[in-house]
Amino acid sequence: MTDQELIEVAKAYRERAYAAYSNFKVGAAVLTKDGKVFGGCNIENASYPVSNCAERTAIFKAVSEGHRDFAAIAIIADTPGPCSPCGMCRQAISEFKIPKIIMANLKGDVQVATLAEILPFAFTDNDL
Ligand SMILES: O=c1ccn([C@H]2C[C@H](O)[C@@H](CO)O2)c(=O)[nH]1
Numbered sequence: 001m002t003d004q005e006l007i008e009v010a011k012a013y014r015e016r017a018y019a020a021y022s023n024f025k026v027g028a029a030v031l032t033k034d035g036k037v038f039g040g041c042n043i044e045n046a047s048y049p050v051s052n053c054a055e056r057t058a059i060f061k062a063v064s065e066g067h068r069d070f071a072a073i074a075i076i077a078d079t080p081g082p083c084s085p086c087g088m089c090r091q092a093i094s095e096f097k098i099p100k101i102i103m104a105n106l107k108g109d110v111q112v113a114t115l116a117e118i119l120p121f122a123f124t125d126n127d128l
């Protein structure tokens with residue numbers, strides 16, 4: 001699967017976003033090393049901190065289905081530049097060592113980064 005194809009999956013899941021409070025829809029999709037894809041969207045809550053980001057929805061869906069070995073994650077939103085994952089999601093991306101982060105927006109801007117680039121000096125299981 002190409003980066004663009006993974007972005008297209010993320011874009012389709014963005015349509016399922018439950019963004020009742022921010023009205024900011026985000027979609028994400030993870031690609032496993034054996035070629036499986038899991039999509040996710042942000043899901044908000046009247047108690048705002050209960051909300052979940054699209055990236056973590058996609059990661060948690062994959063993990064809960066038994067898939068933990070990831071090749072990439074794509075994220076898309078209607079942002080001025082490529083949509084960048086929040087700090088909490090960077091930590092979740094770090095936990096599962098997702099090596100490639102594909103950030104995109106609806107205008108077609110794309111930026112690809114490594115895990116080390118988006119979360120330098122990460123706190124990991126090595127620190128415990
Ligand atoms: O990378 C991001 C950034 C934000 N959000 C969600 C959280 C919240 O529902 C809304 C506004 O922050 O967008 C994501 O899902 N992923």
Ligand SMILES: [Zn+2]
Nearest residue numbers: 053086088089
């Ligand atoms: Zn997040």
